[in-house]
Amino acid sequence: MVEHTGIRVVHRGGSKINFREPVITSDSRFLLCGSGESVKVYSTSTEECVHDLQGHTDLVTGVVLNPSNHLQAYSCSADGTVRLWDFTDGILIKTFIIRYHIFSIHVSEKHVGVLFVVVPMANEKELFQLVAVHLPRSGDPEVEVGELSAVLCDVSPNPGAVSFGTGGEYIAAAKGLQLEVFFFKKQKSYRFSLKSGMNKGINNSFTCISCHPKEDCIATGHADGKIRLWRNFNQKKEYTYSTLHWHHNAVNTLRFTPEGSTNLLSGGIESVLVQWRYTQENQKDFLPRLGAAITHIAVSPDGSLFCTSHADNKITIILSSVKVSAIIQGLVKDDCVRTDLMIDPRSKALVLNGKPGHLQFYSLHRDKQLYNLDIVQQEYIHEQGVDQFQVVKAAFDTHGDWLATVEERRQKSSELEINLKLWSYDEQTQSFVLNTTVTAPHEDQITAMCFSPSPETTLLVTTSLDGHFKAWLCQLAKKIESASWSCDFVGGYHLLKPGCCCFSADGSLLAFGFQEVVTVWSPTSWELLTTLSQPPGAVRDLCFGRLSCSKYLLGTSTKNQLCCWNLLTCSLEWNTPMDVSLLQADPFSENMAAFCSQSGSTDLFVFKPSEPRPLFSKKALCTGKVERAIFAPRDQMLESSEEYSQWLNRSQLYFLTQHMDLMTFSTKTEEDRLLASSKQLMVDDSVAITPFYLLLGRHKQQQQEKQELLTNPLAERTPLPQGSIAIKELLDTPAHVLPSASFLCSMFVRSLLVSSSSAR
């Protein structure tokens, strides 16, 4: 098997936007945040993604504004480079190669041409140091940085635990129970440590840090929810601190607002933004119910906007009057995905469970959450240990007209509660509407669920641990709202527990995996056609081949077997010993993807069922098991000629790693295309209004309008009242020659009325 270098595993779409602190530009119009391997530029007013700054080849670990040019930003990445961007135009200006895994980046106005980055210590991987990077002055777009000088040793890799003090005079870093302040002028550092409260059950270790913009005061957040304000720290002994306490859990992030009305903002798991008045700390303002734990807070340089990142992959933009103005929502990833990854056939959106009790529809192309569908329709209680309904299964039919969901709740003492819900698509509201609820469709957990792909009937099959499978048939009516569902057939096989089910591509065959036995049924007559068995090991996954390979049925078993049966001969075509954790068929081609877990990491094999030879293989794709994957259709076909990447031409394979990172494969042609599109000079159409713009811009605008009128006759609209002759007359005539106002008034009002003839 050959390893192909042209295909990379990348973060694209659905990546975390809350991984690192976002940055608000100095004019407060844009918000920059690292998202997977790119830096996204969002508009703070419209929430739209304006630019996607691509270039890094690994996770972006920090974004900061260039202190000497407010239209540029630095970003650092785990690939060992720092890149300088022009974010208004989306252009990569320079790349500085540092050749270390960079964990965070810090800049200060006082240190021009110097970046401070956190990198691992030379010999120990677990320890990190803060180094100063002197940027070489050179015109080349790619510059190797040779000179690194260590500033602080043993710092935390968390970027929130390092902060620059007043005017860059000192830098403060916290780790564990120790705070270290380094003064650049004196080249001296002071360390202050807290007494461990572990024996009293208190964890008072430092979590985050922020320095006052004008005064020498450092605010630190602690794991026990306290905030300490340190003063007088330029000496070993006489330092002092005061304590603020509101949070009942760890303070995740702290930020001082800029000078003027200096306040301290803090946030934590309570999902409440707390604003403390500096020097009057017992006065505080709250912004509650932000939805999820606050992970970062950023403040615009002029202090007019705040933004908070949340644990549910969301950025909330907040006005300085503590009002939410916009929300940028990314793909919500809980600690686990219970439903499979699915593609909504209508919107081509990725569907999975998002907020508790909801399904989220996520557009992978636009990298934006489209909407949430409330499945459970019950209030979610934010408390630990409360057992609540959760969406565990969901399935779409081929056209996206029907959605089936299963929710379950298992309480300790009482029995399992299961609801099967069927949702019909409503064209008018462009959303799914609940059609039928089946309470307790099975006596035990539902293991698999799928719709029949055949166009004649709308049929849903569910299998359950109670040893039965049920077929649910839709009695179609004239209107889809009055359609009703009923149970058509209940089947089983020797009281074995069915684990999976699969329809063939045309819907004429239905296969169930009953532990070691595969049974094939005809869904029209409900007779058992054949049984296939290849012990040992229970069947884990079943998949019919498609298109030219539709005569094959593939199955994986728990005892490391991948089998391919020929349905025409009802015999085993081939099998190989491999521990396949997930088998996924591409709906647009014959290809199958098999994820095999091997010694802690996952390998991927892409093959056609007709031949047991992989088209593509990638060893050690990621660490841990891959449990969920999906082939998503491309909006534009790729014309890749290389054999190894042809399988990616029509669809794209997304998968979720153990750490809930959504990854995909990117080919060379695709990257070239993306690079080309980003190089196009994109002119922002909402340029700031300056006198220069007024002179030239208006002229341009008029020209554009003329062109539009010529090209698009529909754009002609009724003229606004400003253009009417009556008003012009009213405004242009000198005041001393105008008739009395009472006379003018009736004339003016009449001019505003739309006559019945012109309205038609």
Next chain:
Amino acid sequence: MGEFKVHRVRFFEYMPTAIRAMSFNAHTERLALARVDGSVEVFNFADRYFQEKVIPGKDAHSIEALCWVGGRLFSAGLHGEITEYDLENLRPKYSLEAYGGPIWTIISNPQGTHVAIGCEDGTVKLFEVLAEGVQFERNLDRQKGRIISLSWHPSGTRIAAGMMDMIRVFDVLTGDVGGCKSRETVVWTVVFLSDHTIFSSDSAGKVQVWDGHTGTLVKTHQLTKWDVLALSVSKDESSVVAGTSEGTVVQFQFIAPNLQQQEKEWVRTRTFKNHTHDVRALVEIGTAIVSGGMDTQLVVRPLLEKFEEKCFASGLRRIHFPHRNLVSCAQKARLLLLQFPGQLELWRLGESDGHGKPGDILPLKTKPEKLLYLKRKGKDHICCSALSSCGGWLAYSTVSSVRLYRLQTDNNISITKVLQSPGCLGMWSLPVRTMTTELGLALHLPVTLKETQSKLCITLAIPFSHNHVSLFQLHCMVPMYSSCPSAMGIHPTTNNLTMVHADQQIFEFSIAEKQYTVWSRKLQMQGLHNLWLNRDTPVTHVTFNPKNPDQILLHDMYMFCIIDQSLPLPDQKTQFYNQMTLRSLSEQERPSHLHAFKVCKSFQDLMCMRLLDDQSLVVVERPLMAINSQLPAPVRQKKFAT
């Protein structure tokens, strides 16, 4: 091990009273503390916070404020009198009526020449301090409303006075008035700093900073919803502490907001919460903050940044119990005498004939029984009391008189007064650990200790017959030691005097040979174990085991200890608290691990520990929980998740 049968006594309902005022004398390092019942205690901060002197209170004689003038201690209270104390003989020296109604505050000027008092009628009266007393000098301008608090400017030329709704600044020489106004509040305390900044704390929960020249408000710190009752400034004026009704102490520090600049401002910094109730009295002594209040405990909170290394003074200290005995015990008659400020109680211990395993609770055959309730005569509170070991004699003393009673407890309880002597107070009262000895006579009596210039002189007062008191002066001087003895006892058979000092050193002095014993020298040569030296409460009683002359029994608040002089002394490397290890060892291995100090910590909050003649121990506990439960309810505070 089951060596002793223990009477665990919990019926002593001792209740300390709230701390009302404090004053610290930085020169002598003595802290004077006044309680609500009018008693005054003097702690020696140089000698491990040892409670050196106690002056018992008097009915209807509460104290509102204390002040030191040089080495002299003055107090004033709502009874309207200024009192000076005789710190030698531990009693009030004289009281002087100030003729201004109740006095709310008394304060001395930094030069030590005058004291000023704030009166209910709105006058500030100046008194000149003379060698023999104080003399009224003049009144400052009379104000409407009472003067609650006073603070003298360090130069001694101005006084700031906190009143109802108002702060006034008086010029001491001319009596002129300037003022700063606050609203609808009681200004509980004011502090006048040398740069003419005035700090005030008030009943609205604010600490306010004023400019003393112009009378303008500089800054307001809202500390609490309740009152801020106490303020204190450090000697170098870099820190001010405020005590609130919530039991918190808040520190303000004079800090430069920008490290490079010299300009400083007052910033609220740390908050200490060591009290459950109001902090009524507060002193910042440079290296620590001393606070006391309604919850009756004295807390010494060290400022850790002032200490280079860990030492005795760098630990938090809480002083709950007096450093003296309030319980005496008749070993033969199995009686306990409990001393309260207003009365004495005589109890007979319960009996049990049960046998059980070590650690078992034995059933009682007879319950403990209160035999006698003896109310004191006169207004003065009881300062010490004693009971003879046969249970036939009972004596108590106030600052003005000594009373001796004959007691019969066999069948019908009777008490007859034998002696009332107003004369011998001087002897009685001094710092006094009541010490008991047995010289073949039925009655033991307290022994007074006088700290003379170079030596300790022990005077024994032993009444021989029913109506005659003889005084013996043992002309034997014990070499002086820098620390005050906290407990002492004379061995019944060897006549050795065992002394334990406030710094936890132990000496044994042979009265017959007039020198330290061999064991004592050996102990001093080798030094005591660090764990012993670092205990934070002083030993309050020494007694001996009559059956085993080698054993000395001592106790403090948290432990009792049996010192066995026949066993080897522990050195620094041996495990000091070895009782648990010994228990796990076999019989053969034990002797090699034994050392002289056997410490038992199974009884906490000890008031008294005695060994009865039948080899059973009496342990009097007063759990702090029980004291706390009897305190009035603290101010209501919002608690998280309630």
